[in-house]
Amino acid sequence: MGIHLMTEANRCLQCKKPMCMEGCPIHTNIPVAINLIKNGKRDEAEEMLFENNPLSAVCAIICNHEEQCAGHCVMARKGSPIRFYEIEKYVSDAYLDKIEVDPIEKRDEKIAVIGSGPAGLTVAIILAKKGYRVTIFEEKDKIGGMLRYGIPDFRLSNDLVDKYADILKKLDIKVRPNTVLGGALKIEDLFRDSYKAIFIGTGVWRPKTLGIVGESLDNVHFGIAYLANPDAFHLGKRVAIIGMGNVAMDVARTAIRHGAKEVTLYARSKRIAASNDELEYARFDGADFKFGYAIKEITEAGPVFNIAKFDEDDKVVGYEDEPVQVEADSTIIAVSQVAKNKIILTTKDLKPSERGLLLIDDNCMTSVPGVFAAGDVVHGSNTVVHAVDESKRAAKAIMDYLNAV
Structure with a gap:
């Protein structure tokens, strides 16, 4: 040290x-x-x-x-x-x-973990250390979820995420990559194949849309999609980012590292959702910030904003008469994410909230007996440490459930 x-x-x-x-x-x-x-x-x-x-x-x-x-x-x-x-x-x-893993006496129960992000990894590791036979079903080709595909490598190295793949092997946790639940396989198929409990930790991967004209233009992209594989995008020199959360900051810093010369983030008020640290890093990297810019529509030339009027308490009290066209080669929408709904649509009696997130009880169990959930798929986009904390409770609840049935 x-x-x-x-x-x-x-x-x-x-x-x-x-x-x-x-x-x-x-x-x-x-x-x-x-x-x-x-x-x-x-x-x-x-x-x-x-x-x-x-x-x-x-x-x-x-x-x-x-x-x-x-x-x-x-x-x-x-x-x-x-x-x-x-x-x-x-x-x-x-x-x-x-880390070394001592020989673990295997139990008979098989447990399915859907998703290998922070929630799924936590549950899988805890249960495997207790002897349960764990299989992770991962939609992408590598494990990590948001850790790999949602956080830029300059913030969290993929080499570190790869170390968890090695730990999964040491714990004899099986991984089925490129496997989507709610598609060819459904929750009922897992129960049919003798999985005694199922944990859903699929996070929130569907971009939240603005519902405005221009979202389908070829130079408009969603932040979470961009972060998953920035090398696939050609943004140009001027980039406008709608939103000021942590994802927006990551998008800005990544775009700058991929050649963008003018990166500006826009917020409709003076509130910044991102942490102070992430804001300062983005500013240090060269990003600019504009407040009181309410997105109206997006054109091929760039976003169009209504400009806010503020009172002495920095509250929006109205807008200027004429909207403003901002010139940008690309516009990236980064205003949060929602959960995908394939599992909900294909699982009988699995109840979502009004926001499309999974409803759970005090023991992290969903409305379907034996199906548990934790993390962003329950609460919406949140921090890794909050997902891990709740997933620890879910792992204990799964063990209690299996011991009781």
Whole structure:
């Protein structure tokens, strides 16, 4: 470990009431992890972090630390907070390389996990470590879901995601790539083939549309589709991005890295949905930001906006009389995503919410007995660490369910 990381560990006050732990959505026991490391028990710290959060190596990189562990650290009140995420990133990444799996006594029950994003990986790893026979059904050719196809490689390396593919092999978790549930295979087919429980962690991959003229033009694209394979797109030099969430920031930074010279993000109000960190990274990379631009339509020349009027509280109170045409080679719509509905449409009694997300009870079970869900497919687009936290509950609920039937 680099000496600066040990210096950072030595700064920890070992608070009796660790606010950093309260600020962490998955309640990582940061003081205990730091204390183990300081006392030469790094192996124990690594294992503890992984057991609490199988995606600790990922969360250490992409979590919004300013609002979570670091933001709640008491040291931040008068100075610099403990950057535990730097310590976690180092030890958790190393642990993925050396993790060994002791022989596990196999149980009879087979469990299907649909989707290999944060939710699916978490559930699969937890259940496999308990001896269940787990098969992951993945729509794409490689595992990772949003980690691989929704987060740019410069933020989260695919090499790190590949390490989880190796862990799946060590745990004897089977993967069926290029397999869509709700197509050739349906939920009922899984039950027919003796899967005793099914977990749905398919995330939200359908772009949310604006319902305006111009969305089908050849120079208009959706943000989540662009991030999945930016090399397939030719955006030109001037790019307009509709939206200011984290996906929009990733789109902007990716477009700049792929040759765009003028990248501008537009928001209808003065509210920014993205985290401060992601906003500042996008600004540092060269993106520009325009507020009070309400999208009206998109033409081949670029987007057309109604320009907002604000009151003293920065609330929109009206719009200018004449819309404004913005010149852009490409326009990218990045205003959130919704869940695909193939599984819902092909599964009897599987009930969605008004937003098309899966409804679950307190035990993460859907309206179909034996079918569970967690993560973005339940709540809509959210952070990785929130998906992992809920998926831990889902894994326990699946085990309780199987033990009761």
